Amino acid sequence: MGKIYLFDVTNRDGVQTAKLGLSKLEKTLINIYLNEMGVYQSEFGFPTTRHERLYLQANLELAKKGVLKPIRLSGWVRATVGDVEAAFRRVPELKHINVSMSTSNQMLRGKFGGKSTLKDIIKSLTDAVDAAKSAGAESIGVNAEDASRTDINSLIEFGLAGRAHGADRIRYCDTLGYDNPFTIYEAVKALAKGTGMPVELHCHGDLGMAVANSLAGAKGAIDGGQDAYINTTVNGIGERAGNADLVAVILAITKSKDFAGKYQLSHPVDLSKSYKIAKFASYAFKVPIPINQPGVGANAFAHASGIHADGVLKDKGTYELYDFTELGRGEPEQVETGREICTGQYSGISGFRHVMDQIIDGFAAEGHSNGDMSLSFRNDKEAGEILELVRYANVEAQKPLVEEELLFIAKYPGIAKKLLTLRPLDGDD
Ligand SMILES: [Zn+2]
Numbered sequence: 001m002g003k004i005y006l007f008d009v010t011n012r013d014g015v016q017t018a019k020l021g022l023s024k025l026e027k028t029l030i031n032i033y034l035n036e037m038g039v040y041q042s043e044f045g046f047p048t049t050r051h052e053r054l055y056l057q058a059n060l061e062l063a064k065k066g067v068l069k070p071i072r073l074s075g076w077v078r079a080t081v082g083d084v085e086a087a088f089r090r091v092p093e094l095k096h097i098n099v100s101m102s103t104s105n106q107m108l109r110g111k112f113g114g115k116s117t118l119k120d121i122i123k124s125l126t127d128a129v130d131a132a133k134s135a136g137a138e139s140i141g142v143n144a145e146d147a148s149r150t151d152i153n154s155l156i157e158f159g160l161a162g163r164a165h166g167a168d169r170i171r172y173c174d175t176l177g178y179d180n181p182f183t184i185y186e187a188v189k190a191l192a193k194g195t196g197m198p199v200e201l202h203c204h205g206d207l208g209m210a211v212a213n214s215l216a217g218a219k220g221a222i223d224g225g226q227d228a229y230i231n232t233t234v235n236g237i238g239e240r241a242g243n244a245d246l247v248a249v250i251l252a253i254t255k256s257k258d259f260a261g262k263y264q265l266s267h268p269v270d271l272s273k274s275y276k277i278a279k280f281a282s283y284a285f286k287v288p289i290p291i292n293q294p295g296v297g298a299n300a301f302a303h304a305s306g307i308h309a310d311g312v313l314k315d316k317g318t319y320e321l322y323d324f325t326e327l328g329r330g331e332p333e334q335v336e337t338g339r340e341i342c343t344g345q346y347s348g349i350s351g352f353r354h355v356m357d358q359i360i361d362g363f364a365a366e367g368h369s370n371g372d373m374s375l376s377f378r379n380d381k382e383a384g385e386i387l388e389l390v391r392y393a394n395v396e397a398q399k400p401l402v403e404e405e406l407l408f409i410a411k412y413p414g415i416a417k418k419l420l421t422l423r424p425l426d427g428d429d
Pocket residue numbers: 013175202204238239
């Protein structure tokens with residue numbers, strides 16, 4: 001029986017959301033948290049985009065060092081030979097890629113003015129898959145954009161063509177959030193059967209069904225004899241009404257009626273990292289977590305009405321499906337109400353050392369070990385070099401860095417330097 005793989009796209013679909021974005025350091029922290037959680041794959045960016053290059057290279061370096069392991073890091077490009085070649089030229093260590101093409105008549109009319117037929121699209125796709133193979137890609141997904149408005153036989157033809165050239169999976173994109181659980185189940189089951197390929201579910205929330213559709217699609221893929229890959233984003237951040245929320249998807253797979261126990265995740269997931277990743281993404285994107293967000297919202301475990309409060313006090317199972325501790329909640333949060341020294345782009349050495357000392361004391365007080373982290377600077381020169389990077393990180397983030405960002409810079413100054421390097425005018429390719 002097929003399994004469900006978690007394939008997060010926060011660092012690709014999430015960051016292309018209007019009005020929102022992440023610094024390269026924030027994107028890196030998201031990858032680290034996804035890896036800690038046990039997420040199988042992160043679509044970590046756009047390898048054809050010049051300002052992503054050093055970030056993508058730096059994250060692949062972290063993978064080599066074992067920091068981003070076992071998570072798979074994959075890029076997203078359009079399914080053209082030009083894009084694929086540019087991707088592997090700019091990010092030569094890239095191993096996993098998804099190549100994307102629109103497949104619906106609406107998109108063919110709207111985007112290509114009716115000049116491209118499905119045959120042309122498929123030719124571009126197979127040429128792109130060939131190019132990715134010869135560039136050394138180890139896994140290739142072929143994305144059917146607007147799949148939910150594409151006739152199923154065309155989708156199968158698209159997938160089979162990709163497969164014949166060595167593609168590993170097909171991504172079924174419900175680009176406009178048009179599907180419902182009933183339609184996506186049938187379409188994806190037919191697609192899995194018709195192509196013999198694992199199917200990725202890429203669902204949007206325009207009709208409020210991104211998580212439900214992801215589950216129904218996964219069931220369709222598995223019932224069709226294949227593995228399913230669910231595309232998620234942290235806090236559901238994504239274009240327009242957003243994508244399927246990572247934590248809600250995990251909860252739905254592992255807790256929902258007649259699904260839990262039957263359809264299973266490919267790898268164990270550490271749900272207790274949920275609260276941390278959700279809080280960080282909220283801070284980094286500057287988007288509050290909705291009060292009623294599943295699992296991580298402020299009201300997810302709050303009870304006021306007499307009958308509910310009485311019931312849950314007698315037996316929590318009366319009004320709660322799962323426990324807050326499972327999501328890593330329940331620890332008191334400290335908020336500074338007095339003097340506060342922050343890091344910023346104009347910070348000096350004594351303020352910086354003070355901030356770092358506080359972080360170190362905090363970790364010690366909580367009884368954390370910091371592994372091989374060297375948490376004390378040998379001298380002011382060493383501290384000054386880290387501070388310089390912290391200043392640059394603040395220029396990019398335009399807000400105080402969180403503790404784990406500061407620790408990351410102190411631990412991997414060489415990687416941090418790459419993440420913070422933007423060279424728009426050096427004319428390289
Ligand atoms: Zn999308």
